[in-house]
Amino acid sequence: MPRRVTLPGASELFRPTQGAEEPPVGPSGDEPVEPDGAPAGAPRGSGRVRHDEKITVYVSSDELLALEQARLTLRAEHGMAVDRGRIVREAIAAVIADLRDQGGSSELVRRLSRS
Numbered sequence: 001m002p003r004r005v006t007l008p009g010a011s012e013l014f015r016p017t018q019g020a021e022e023p024p025v026g027p028s029g030d031e032p033v034e035p036d037g038a039p040a041g042a043p044r045g046s047g048r049v050r051h052d053e054k055i056t057v058y059v060s061s062d063e064l065l066a067l068e069q070a071r072l073t074l075r076a077e078h079g080m081a082v083d084r085g086r087i088v089r090e091a092i093a094a095v096i097a098d099l100r101d102q103g104g105s106s107e108l109v110r111r112l113s114r115s
Contacts, residue, residue, distance in 0.1 A: 057088075 074080040
């Protein structure tokens with residue numbers, strides 16, 4: 001009798017769910033929305049997946065401290081244990097969606113115009 005335990009592979013543990021429900025729809029009843037209420041197809045942070053691409057971003061000590069405080073606030077006040085990378089990915093997705101929706105009057109254009 002072998003002493004090693006055989007465990008299921010990743011493909012068996014993380015297989016797609018069969019018979020998924022229809023996506024929820026928005027207030028007008030015709031456009032699909034995500035569970036958080038955002039329109040379907042809107043840019044979103046990629047969440048907890050393996051990422052193949054990497055960038056390096058340099059931030060000031062004050063910016064890093066603010067990011068860490070935001071992470072701790074999410075954990076303490078909202079019960080969300082997320083890492084700094086996930087916060088940054090969600091922030092990027094939000095800025096890109098705002099730029100796509102608002103164009104020249106987006107927050108990104110306003111902030112970059114000041115610098």
